[in-house]
Amino acid sequence: MSESDKLPEDSGLNRLYHAGRHEAPSEALDQAVLNQARKATAKHRNRWIVPLSSAALLLLGIGLSLPLIDLRNDIYDQPPRLPAPAPQAESRFESDQTLQIPAQAPASSAIELQKRSEPVPQAELTRPPLMEQRARAKAREGAAERKQLQEAPETILQSIDSEKAHRTPQLWLTEIEALIEAGQDQAARRSLDAFMVTYPDYPLPKSLQSWQSAQ
């Protein structure tokens, strides 16, 4: 420090001043200040409690709601390669099941996973969700059915297709008789069964009645 940066001094006055420095704050004043400081530090230590507990609650909420969001995606995002729908009653039954069973499965499995303290095996983590497994199984069944139909005789396919195209019962019966004459009894029986379901009150010709009773 240079001389110009120093304040003027007087050693005699300095000594006299410091000789008279006896006063000090009272004990009560000391305690008041120290208590205030302790309160401030306690407040500082407690300031993390509320944000931390809020963050923990938020994480818990997210953790519990994520499996439910996954489930909704499974229900609404049907895979595009699903086979043609089965008869109405059956498909309704299936859809009811898909709404009920998987709704419990992911949620219960998520809770189960949280309860476990040991790490989840990798294979279990990579396994597709239940809905996807179900869709794949259904796709496999559909493919097998199609294959079976492709392997069936051409005439059967034609008769099945024609069943759908029938407009009049008379024409349908004529076709059934033709199938009988051609010796395709199995196809004729199936077609006749379908006819009787569609037109239960329509009188069958005698030839068909006798063939049916012989069958």
Add this chain to the structure above:
Amino acid sequence: MSDKEQSDEALFRLFRNGDDRAFETLYQRYRQTLYLFLLRSTHCTGDADELYQDVWSRIISAAKPFDGGSFKAYAFRIARNLIIDRHRRAHLTLVTDQGELHEPVQPGKSVEEQMQDEECSERMKRHIGQLPIEQREVFLLKEEAGLTLVQIAAMIDTGRETVKSRMRYALKQLRQRLEECL
């Protein structure tokens, strides 16, 4: 490193992070000097007590830590601002009640010598109180707080030469009035 070896600034940071023992160390360092600064400035124990608690209260509840300077300068700046506020509000008179303060007996001195010392100390305190406020402030910031010229000039927002000049006038007046004690 123990609290006693830490700098004032490190202790203050520790306190702000929730360490109340760091505050106690810091408090012990500035307990007397801050109190005497206030007492010599106000010349009234009641005012000094009140201001003293105010100073520490502001230090404790400061929203932000002081901006990189020394803790000492920070604390005395608060004290000075409070004194000025008080002076403006109440037109603080220079009447002193320090005669009522208890002075401890100093060992190794005769009663006459002690009485003379006490008398000189009392006279000095009284004469400090009679100094113009600007000179008194510079004198106390130097003698009690131990601040440097640069720190005092920065604190009272005045040029260094002005501060030196005020100090010179203060010393001259005190020397004239206390000649027989020196």
